[in-house]
Amino acid sequence: MMDPRKNSDLVPIANAKRQTPNPEPIKDSAERRTPKYVVLLLLTALMWSLGGVLIKSIDWNPMAIAGSRSLIAVLLIGLVKPSVVKQLSWVAFLGGLAYAATVILFVISTKLTTAANAIFLQYTAPIYIALLSPWLLKESVRWSDWILIFIAFAGIGLFFCDRLSLAGTWGVIAALISGVSFACLTVLMRRQKNRSPETAVFIGNGITVLVALPAMLPATNLGRNWPWLIALGVVQLTVPYLLYARAIRHVRALDASLIGMIEPILNPVWVMLAIGEHPAPWSIVGGFVVLGTSLTRSLLASGSEVPRAGGGEAGVVG
Numbered sequence: 001m002m003d004p005r006k007n008s009d010l011v012p013i014a015n016a017k018r019q020t021p022n023p024e025p026i027k028d029s030a031e032r033r034t035p036k037y038v039v040l041l042l043l044t045a046l047m048w049s050l051g052g053v054l055i056k057s058i059d060w061n062p063m064a065i066a067g068s069r070s071l072i073a074v075l076l077i078g079l080v081k082p083s084v085v086k087q088l089s090w091v092a093f094l095g096g097l098a099y100a101a102t103v104i105l106f107v108i109s110t111k112l113t114t115a116a117n118a119i120f121l122q123y124t125a126p127i128y129i130a131l132l133s134p135w136l137l138k139e140s141v142r143w144s145d146w147i148l149i150f151i152a153f154a155g156i157g158l159f160f161c162d163r164l165s166l167a168g169t170w171g172v173i174a175a176l177i178s179g180v181s182f183a184c185l186t187v188l189m190r191r192q193k194n195r196s197p198e199t200a201v202f203i204g205n206g207i208t209v210l211v212a213l214p215a216m217l218p219a220t221n222l223g224r225n226w227p228w229l230i231a232l233g234v235v236q237l238t239v240p241y242l243l244y245a246r247a248i249r250h251v252r253a254l255d256a257s258l259i260g261m262i263e264p265i266l267n268p269v270w271v272m273l274a275i276g277e278h279p280a281p282w283s284i285v286g287g288f289v290v291l292g293t294s295l296t297r298s299l300l301a302s303g304s305e306v307p308r309a310g311g312g313e314a315g316v317v318g
Contacts, residue, residue: 045260056274057274058232070205071216072230088203091200098182098204099181099201100211113167116284118178122175125180126294128183155289155290159172198242
């Protein structure tokens with residue numbers, strides 16, 4: 001028979017166990033993994049920012065450059081992600097068309113005008129997304145969006161205040177259209193986020209190769225150009241798009257948008273350091289106006305999002 005005194009000795013111990021505060025809740029696996037995907041997005045933006053300096057370093061026509069880097073990309077994506085072929089759809093095909101227009105126009109604009117003009121104007125995409133969202137994504141547009149759209153277009157007008165050559169003017173126009181196609185690509189990739197966003201990228205690179213093929217033949221200056229073409233196709237296009245497609249499913253739209261702003265800031269910096277190209281004063285002012293409105297809209301849009309399991313809805317831009 002147990003001694004009652006021993007039972008009484010155990011009471012304080014039991015009470016102490018009951019009074020011990022609960023340990024901190026263990027973060028779920030998705031929350032623990034988020035920093036990893038933020039780093040992937042950071043690497044993506046850094047690699048994308050090399051586009052200006054690599055395109056400027058290649059002595060070849062813009063269409064041939066666009067086609068060559070997309071040829072490398074379509075081969076690598078087909079090798080690394082062969083399942084994209086099984087995910088074909090009309091939405092992916094339309095996304096591929098938007099992708100092809102984006103990459104072709106970006107190369108053309110980078111060749112014809114400054115790298116700063118090309119990348120700043122491509123980042124007008126969030127403005128066009130605000131116009132497209134009510135019809136394609138069933139997302140409402142607020143009065144603040146229209147104010148930001150007006151400010152952004154005022155910033156775009158500043159690009160034309162500088163003395164531009166005829167080629168420079170066409171470069172600015174190409175960059176503006178690339179912003180529209182980039183917005184369409186964003187919307188269409190959002191609609192594919194639960195399936196395979198990589199499929200639109202794969203199709204788009206294939207379309208780019210077909211469109212640019214006549215300009216790629218005959219190949220010229222390959223002895224000098226091939227290292228830059230390999231770097232452009234692998235480091236600046238294929239790898240970052242694959243990293244982006246993996247990361248965007250796990251990171252909030254706010255994080256993706258803020259990190260993406262690194263690209264238009266670093267792109268002209270690399271060109272200035274490597275080639276000595278300096279953007280014109282009005283272009284710098286207009287660029288900061290455009291980036292400022294895009295950033296503001298991204299912050300406002302992300303602030304109105306309702307977090308969901310798995311990190312919430314993620315967007316490409318804005």
